[in-house]
Amino acid sequence: MKVAFLGTGAMGSGIAANIAAHGFSLRVWNSHIERAFPLREKGAEICEDLAEAVKDADVIGMCLTADDAVKQVCGKLYPLVKRGSVIFDCSTTSPGCPKEMQAKFAEKGVGFLDAPVSGGIAGANAGTLTVMVGGAEKDFEAAKPVLQAFSSYLERMGGIGAGQTTKLINQLLTGVNQATVCEAMLLAEKAGLDMEKLYALLLTAWGYSKMLERSVKEYIIPKKYESAACLQLMNKDLRLTLQMANQLGYKAPITATAAHFYNAAQENGWGKEDHSAIIKVMEQEDKL
Secondary structure, three states: OEEEEEOOOOOHHHHHHHHHHOOOEEEEEOOOHHHHHHHHHHOOEEOOOHHHHHOOOOEEEEOOOOHHHHHHHHHHHOOOOOOOOEEEEOOOOOOHHHHHHHHHHHOOOOEEEEOOEEOHHHHHHHOOEEEEEEOOHHHHHHHHHHHHOOEEEEEEEEOOOHHHHHHHHHHHHHHHHHHHHHHHHHHHHHOOOOHHHHHHHHOOOOOOOHHHHHHHHHHHOOOOOEOOOEHHHHHHHHHHHHHHHHHOOOOOHHHHHHHHHHHHHHHOOOOOEEHHHHHHHHHHHHOO
């Protein structure tokens, strides 16, 4: 099976490395090609030309940033891909984006799957991502061996768009939970609690969460927010979640409240800091 992978950023590079490690014939492409160079050591062929990367590919994967980037790359892909091939997209987009792309590529006899992921950079590098897929069963089965190369949990959630809908539900839970963790830690600090002891205790209590575990000791207690998990992406994801909720006739008030802090943090210039940097907005607004 010949595989191409497009987009070798923080997440895509780990995904591509695991595809190569599983013995697939892999060509990779990135808009900034130098970011793909480390994958040569993993056995991938680096292609500066998109047409070269996808030539004769049976399965094509992508990991980009948002709807616009996906549509732009897919526009370039359309005349290049062969009939019978399958494209899967690991980007986080609106559910409408894969529906549009699936309809477009169906005209050429090419399958399209939305396959967003959860697990962060560590999961991408380790090949232990959760992959939530939307699309036709036959396309899922065709791409499944490649998807399994970088996942520890893989599930087809339904038809096209179901993967992105699932991802936005996951992002709702993640983003809102991070906001509650920040508020709880801010309140605990004001109350004079020993933050290290509190953190250790909460890891054993019902207040535990993955976001608490990953953010409190590493970012919130030392008040250092440098991270590859930049909050501007969560801000984008919560905006997409609210758009989806609005389309479904639901106001999603808790999500809207959390989204305010991410948006304000990005407006303050903290968009490339860790999700937990929203605590700085809470501190600012508490002083108003």
